[in-house]
Amino acid sequence: MKIDWYYHRKNCQTCARADAFLxxxxxxxxxxxxxxxxxxxxxxxxxxxxEASHVWATKGKKVIHFDMKKSPPTDAxxxxxxxxxxxxxxxxxxxxxxxxxxxxxxxxFAKVLA
Numbered sequence: 001m002k003i004d005w006y007y008h009r010k011n012c013q014t015c016a017r018a019d020a021f022l023x024x025x026x027x028x029x030x031x032x033x034x035x036x037x038x039x040x041x042x043x044x045x046x047x048x049x050x051e052a053s054h055v056w057a058t059k060g061k062k063v064i065h066f067d068m069k070k071s072p073p074t075d076a077x078x079x080x081x082x083x084x085x086x087x088x089x090x091x092x093x094x095x096x097x098x099x100x101x102x103x104x105x106x107x108x109f110a111k112v113l114a
Contacts, residue, residue: 001025001026001027001028002086003027004095005030005094006093007093008093009034009087009109010036012092017104025063035088040088042083042087046075051100052100054067054098058108061105066078066081
């Protein structure tokens, strides 16, 4: 599996789960971004999502799927799904082609990435 872009934080439990998931899937990561050094605010996060054709965002155990072509969400809906309590893009986030994944849900993401 090839991951084009991976935004994560060291010492983050959810990011550690994402690391393990990607390692198990033998993913090759083209670009890694440290979320502590490079912060993406709401405008950048929404712009990133608008470049995708599908966005999956996980909050707790709930996974929200946005089909950006058939029924694009509003900027407010995207902001609510993508931005964490710090006011920046939530980590981990990764992009594969035109698919964007925010947060981590191994079961759902494995289905989509299979």
